[in-house]
Amino acid sequence: MIKKKICMLGAFAVGKTSLVQRYVNSIFNEKYQTTLGVKIDKKSTIVNGQPMELIVWDLAGEDEFMAVRSSYLRGSAAFMLVVDGTRNDTLDIAINLKNKVFREVGPIPFILMINKSDLKDDWNIDPFILDKLIQQDWQIIHTSARNSENVEAAFESLARQLVDPEPA
Amino acid sequence: MIGNPPPDDPSLEQLRRLLLGAQLEELEQLKQKLLDREQFSSEVSKILPDAILKSAKKGEQLSQAMVPTVEQIVSLSIKRDIKKFASVLFPVIGPAIRKSISETIRQMLQSLNQTLEYGLSWRGIKWRMESLRTGIPFAQVVMLHSLVYRVEQVFLIHRESGLLLNHVGLENAVNQDADMVSSMLSAIGDFVGDSFQVENRQALDAIQVGDFSILIEQGPEAILAVAVRGEAPGSLRNVLQKVLEDIQQEFSDRLQHFSGDTEVFMPARAQLMQCMDQAKYTTRNKSISLRTWLVLLTLLILLIYWVVSSLYLTRQQHDYVAQLQQQPGYVITEIDYADDKLAISGLKDPLARDPHKFLALSTLDPATVQLQFEPYQSLKPRFVAQRLLKILNPPVNTRLQFNHGVATLSGFASTDKASEMQTMAALLGGVTEVDSRHLKTHIDLSALQPPPSVKLDLDINNGILRASGSALPQWRDQARERVGKIDGILRYDDSLLESQFDLTVFQPPESVSLELQNGTLTVTGHASQQWLLSLQQQASQYPEINQLDTSQLHNDTQQQLQQDIAELEHQNIFFDVALSFNFEANDAFNHVVALAQRIIKNAQQLSSDIQIVVRGHSDSVGNFADNRALSLERADYVAQYLFNTGISPRFIVVKGIESRVPRENSAAQRRYNRRVTFEVIRPSASITH
């Protein structure tokens, strides 16, 4: 059995917990309950015909008062960067977090999830920055924990990279 | 430091010789040794035992490496000569089997012992309540309480990623996904380490909640965490350290290159199990206690008693119900056997036997039986007959039969009773016909011929005939005899019949009538003295007769006597002047004799003392003396003649009398004075002349 630790990273209230709940338990809750410390979930899946267990560490969102603990990042095989499409500042935080992980753990696979795609009308992401990220080969997926758009696809895509890792 | 130069470079060869010189020679020798099989094996054999010993000391690596070879050797040996192998194993295998069996038995007894101990003690009951309350199986509750400590789960965790590498646990102790637990544990470890800045990541080595604790042993690449219930002893930590060291050593490569494939850590299970084996329980006596035996015995006795008594009880109940069902006049509609109670309900004819009476006969406790019967009328012939009997209440003299719906009345009854019975019987349910042809309302008593003094009373219903009044014993006896032959009389009672005295025993002459009343026998009419005497004599012998009243009886003898005396005293026997006299031819004299004889006889009968005075008379012609003598002579003469006829002289007194009176004035008067007269006297009385 292959087990992989992946982390959910992003600013607070961007929908990390909601995405994990959608992926693992297929549920969604309007109510916001901020995560303290870390919450761990597990999802069994099959990637390229191979069974795999994803141990998902849902970390508390980064804000001005609290930085993500670097110790939680150790041993991660990959991570999700989550951005709230309606809050442009969360993209900046995501970029900082990505740099932090690469510093602490190394260049491991990641996907940038721009969440709350159901609220696309209210999206407020600087397209210029996005363009730059695409040029840097970032994998970016628009998701919605609410209507489950692309949630599973995003996680499966990340998992696929763990089975068949691209050369660093 | 030796590179890989091209082999054919002469300058390099030269350089080597310069650098190594003589050592090159030694190297050559060494090479020779290695290549020469013989030499090399002899060299290795010198160090092999040492090497094995050292290796064994270091750990299990060598053993594990050798396992396949040894297994192969053994299986080869068995294949080649199984007998040899068997003879080697023989001394071991026997004791092993024995030990295994005795161990199994010991464990069974011990678990029974424990079960009883926990099952029956106060503590055991408390735990059972707890099990009920919390829903945790009882066995587990017992375990938890009697536990000193027990390792329930062992986690082998990849230190860096917190991923679970292997895990063992008691089946019922695991209730969280081990993977998540593992990650959480490492997260907590990280959290503590970060938050309190403990040195050298030696962060967390124990988490304790109540009597539950997690011991964490940190290795360079792996973490060993054990979940312990109870008070873990210090020695457990040593075990953990040892196990973790072993794992670290054995799996060091795999740990270092771990990339999520946990498969490779499967063999670590053996080491983890070593931790699992750590447990200690409080067990009391290992042997089966006396208390346990007693409890077992008591339970057994109670069980037997319960089974037997409940079997007995149900048997009794069924018997009772069957008895009721067989009884006529019962319709049982519902039977309810509940525990030891029995409830029966249905219908019951009021004439049916009392159900409580059978109940008293059975050994069932009446308090446990509930009976509820509504009344109904059974049309079974038996009950119709009973009801007929009850309602008609036929008198003893009437016979009632009931057959196929026909009520037959026979025998005797009063007219009233007979018609009442006929009407009632016809009205009763189940009676189709009333036959009273043979029921008589009259009994013919004429055969008894009762005298008028007897009154007969007949109670036809009861067949009693009573006779009262009075009757002669003869009639009484005869009636008693005849009454037995009269149909319908069951009892004859003549206790009130007075017995009449049979007066004929006195043989009364027809002129006499006798009457006995209140002890006084009254004699009326007339009878002879002789009969009267015999009556007096006999009457005194009968106690029924107290008194004899003869005041109204005329005595024939007395009368005759007086008559005869009167007549005799009027008789005159006349004489001529002389004395001569022809008596035989004299009717008057014969008449006197007959009278005299009868007077004497009757007087004797009446026992009255009499004497007949024969008086001679003479006329006044002549002298007085002569006349006197003559009159005496004449009296003697007659007396003599009376004697001759058989009359005793003691009844005769002779007297002569000169007849001066009455004075004779004529011849006829004188002739009249020449006579003899008679007088009857009673010597006791004074006789006046």
Ligand SMILES: Nc1nc2c(ncn2[C@@H]2O[C@H](COP(=O)(O)OP(=O)(O)OP(=O)(O)O)[C@@H](O)[C@H]2O)c(=O)[nH]1
């Ligand atoms: N409309 C919409 N709302 C979302 C979506 N995902 C999350 N939310 C809402 O956003 C709020 C925050 O979601 P969380 O999943 O708790 O966010 P989080 O990133 O875990 O927050 P922290 O744990 O505090 O860092 C909740 O009220 C969610 O219901 C989405 O896709 N669309």
Ligand SMILES: [Mg+2]
């Ligand atoms: Mg959250």
